Amino acid sequence: MGLLSTLKSIFGGGESPGAKKETESAKASAGPEKKPQTDMKEVSSVSNKITAGHVHMSGCTGCLVAVADNYGGLLTLLDKYVDWVYDLTLADVRHIPKMDVALVEGSVCINDKLSVQEIKETREKAAIVVAVGGCACYGNITRFSRGGQQNQPGHEAFLPIGDLINVDVYIPGCAPTPQLIRNVCVMAYLLLKGNDEQKKLAEAYLKPLMALPKQGTEACFCDLMTKVIDQGLCMGCGSCASACPVRAITHEYGKPQGQRDLCIKCGACYNQCPRSWFSFDVVSNYETILGAIRGALQ
Ligand code: SF4
Numbered sequence: 001m002g003l004l005s006t007l008k009s010i011f012g013g014g015e016s017p018g019a020k021k022e023t024e025s026a027k028a029s030a031g032p033e034k035k036p037q038t039d040m041k042e043v044s045s046v047s048n049k050i051t052a053g054h055v056h057m058s059g060c061t062g063c064l065v066a067v068a069d070n071y072g073g074l075l076t077l078l079d080k081y082v083d084w085v086y087d088l089t090l091a092d093v094r095h096i097p098k099m100d101v102a103l104v105e106g107s108v109c110i111n112d113k114l115s116v117q118e119i120k121e122t123r124e125k126a127a128i129v130v131a132v133g134g135c136a137c138y139g140n141i142t143r144f145s146r147g148g149q150q151n152q153p154g155h156e157a158f159l160p161i162g163d164l165i166n167v168d169v170y171i172p173g174c175a176p177t178p179q180l181i182r183n184v185c186v187m188a189y190l191l192l193k194g195n196d197e198q199k200k201l202a203e204a205y206l207k208p209l210m211a212l213p214k215q216g217t218e219a220c221f222c223d224l225m226t227k228v229i230d231q232g233l234c235m236g237c238g239s240c241a242s243a244c245p246v247r248a249i250t251h252e253y254g255k256p257q258g259q260r261d262l263c264i265k266c267g268a269c270y271n272q273c274p275r276s277w278f279s280f281d282v283v284s285n286y287e288t289i290l291g292a293i294r295g296a297l298q
Pocket residue numbers: 219220221243244245246247248249258262263264265266267268269270
């Protein structure tokens with residue numbers, strides 16, 4: 001029995017105390033008198049689930065931990081919306097099947113033919129490929145690998161998955177928050193199976209994350225400067241500076257400063273920046289989107 005089946009048999013698909021608390025506080029913040037802004041009945045009653053899987057390339061497994069950190073929310077997703085058809089760790093399935101959504105964690109070791117084959121097979125078998133976390137999106141810490149690990153001395157070069165296959169959605173972060181992964185899963189479901197209104201919401205929510213793969217590794221500090229900092233969107237979090245593999249970004253007076261002569265145009269800073277996928281569509285529909293996600297998870 002896979003770990004997920006075991007968890008489901010223990011919890012019976014119910015919510016953990018933490019998740020219950022989260023739902024209660026979400027309800028409280030929504031206000032007791034507030035009517036839901038979208039009809040979720042259709043979502044709750046849909047029985048044909050989408051199929052999804054987790055493809056583990058070269059990474060630390062932190063993103064999978066973030067998926068699992070949704071606790072009861074994850075079980076609700078699995079009960080109502082998603083059949084988890086592939087996962088070496090959680091579902092104990094060894095061959096990549098056809099699926100609607102592949103969540104890929106980690107970068108690809110190009111010294112390892114099997115890894116290259118696996119990512120190509122993932123692209124062939126999955127309708128939607130999602131790069132989860134910094135390593136899959138832009139290489140992250142695996143860019144610094146120079147090989148020499150005791151058990152894999154020949155593994156010394158790694159590429160983000162977008163350098164080898166077309167990717168549909170990025171979920172940046174090291175690791176991305178459990179809520180962000182959960183929200184993308186719910187929105188992917190609504191995009192594929194929801195009614196017209198829900199599809200529209202899902203599209204608004206996913207659009208900025210779908211735009212990131214197009215930037216891929218071609219973005220540079222100039223993109224960060226013109227599309228984030230100069231627009232007044234920078235909140236001074238420092239994620240861009242910590243993501244830069246050549247230390248071309250310093251953080252002075254609460255704002256990033258770039259040394260453009262050092263920049264290798266890898267796109268890491270832009271993809272890691274939480275404001276690079278800021279969207280006025282999402283902000284103006286925030287309550288409705290939140291209502292749709294809460295409704296789906298109840
Ligand atoms: S080298 Fe640094 S500044 Fe240039 S794109 Fe990459 S992360 Fe950004």
